[in-house]
Amino acid sequence: MQYATSAAPADTPERYRDPRPGRLETPDARLTGRHGADTDGPRRSLWEMGTVPATRAPLEGTPGHDTRDHPVEDGQDGRPVEANHLLWLLARESGAEYAALLRVLEPVALPRDAVLHEPGAPIPYVYFPRTSVWSLVKVMADGRRVEVGTTGFEGMVGLPVFHDAETMPFQCFVQVAGAAWQLRADTFRGAVAQGTAFHRIMQRYAQYLFDQAAQSVACNRLHSVDERCARWLLMTHDRVGRAERFPLTHEFLALMLGVRRAGVTVSMGALQAAGLIRYSRGNIAVIDRAGLEGASCECYHSERADYRRLLG
Numbered sequence: 001m002q003y004a005t006s007a008a009p010a011d012t013p014e015r016y017r018d019p020r021p022g023r024l025e026t027p028d029a030r031l032t033g034r035h036g037a038d039t040d041g042p043r044r045s046l047w048e049m050g051t052v053p054a055t056r057a058p059l060e061g062t063p064g065h066d067t068r069d070h071p072v073e074d075g076q077d078g079r080p081v082e083a084n085h086l087l088w089l090l091a092r093e094s095g096a097e098y099a100a101l102l103r104v105l106e107p108v109a110l111p112r113d114a115v116l117h118e119p120g121a122p123i124p125y126v127y128f129p130r131t132s133v134w135s136l137v138k139v140m141a142d143g144r145r146v147e148v149g150t151t152g153f154e155g156m157v158g159l160p161v162f163h164d165a166e167t168m169p170f171q172c173f174v175q176v177a178g179a180a181w182q183l184r185a186d187t188f189r190g191a192v193a194q195g196t197a198f199h200r201i202m203q204r205y206a207q208y209l210f211d212q213a214a215q216s217v218a219c220n221r222l223h224s225v226d227e228r229c230a231r232w233l234l235m236t237h238d239r240v241g242r243a244e245r246f247p248l249t250h251e252f253l254a255l256m257l258g259v260r261r262a263g264v265t266v267s268m269g270a271l272q273a274a275g276l277i278r279y280s281r282g283n284i285a286v287i288d289r290a291g292l293e294g295a296s297c298e299c300y301h302s303e304r305a306d307y308r309r310l311l312g
């Protein structure tokens with residue numbers, strides 16, 4: 001199986017042109033060799049293992065920087081493990097589709113605060129985060145902004161393309177620097193054609209995102225800032241692979257939760273006084289993970305259970 005890219009020369013099927021001018025790339029030999037169409041694919045996802053795409057330091061770089069030296073993470077048994085959970089599922093459900101997709105996925109390293117999608121603008125690429133964490137933000141008419149979703153290695157960015165939309169109503173930016181797979185939107189449309197394993201996985205992921213949005217509506221109406229703060233920290237902690245610490249300012253968290261900065265400062269102070277987190281110089285360290293889970297509202301646990309039900 002092979003996906004067509006609109007930019008690929010028709011007479012050189014094993015070569016793929018990078019959509020950006022002046023670049024030509026070929027499939028990485030190690031990559032295709034390790035994940036050929038005849039392989040079983042990785043046996044356990046990093047999500048399932050409870051480990052971490054982010055054991056290494058977040059990658060620094062600019063959008064488009066090539067990280068092909070480490071296309072997949074090494075599993076505990078020495079076999080390569082796909083760091084993005086949706087692609088890991090694809091490898092498990094259809095090794096042939098996964099192998100074909102690997103030939104057109106482009107590894108990129110994304111710096112913090114990079115904006116990859118603007119509201120109403122055409123979507124040229126979709127992304128499958130590996131170690132990067134992304135925020136989806138709704139920008140209101142008066143300029144106020146609030147986060148409506150967080151995505152890391154458990155998901156993808158650019159779902160409107162799956163639903164045949166050309167644009168999305170949100171801004172998407174990189175909250176935590178790291179790696180992702182980049183895929184041309186038109187290539188993605190071909191890869192998720194009806195009847196493919198990839199289509200079925202994306203359908204389940206779309207349902208999860210709808211459930212997550214509904215859960216957040218209820219959470220924002222019914223639960224306290226303290227509980228929502230704990231929930232958000234847990235969600236981000238998961239998406240950075242439960243790393244020792246991750247960058248976060250009170251201003252950013254206030255934006256994410258749609259509350260005033262003073263409210264966030266009070267909540268973070270309470271969580272720190274309880275010994276659950278430590279906050280210093282724009283970084284958060286989770287000290288007592290079980291305690292933080294106890295401090296969160298039910299929404300963190302509901303969302304996690306929903307993900308497991310739909311996507312394993």
Ligand SMILES: [Zn+2]
Pocket residue numbers: 218219220223227228231297298299300
């Ligand atoms: Zn809640």
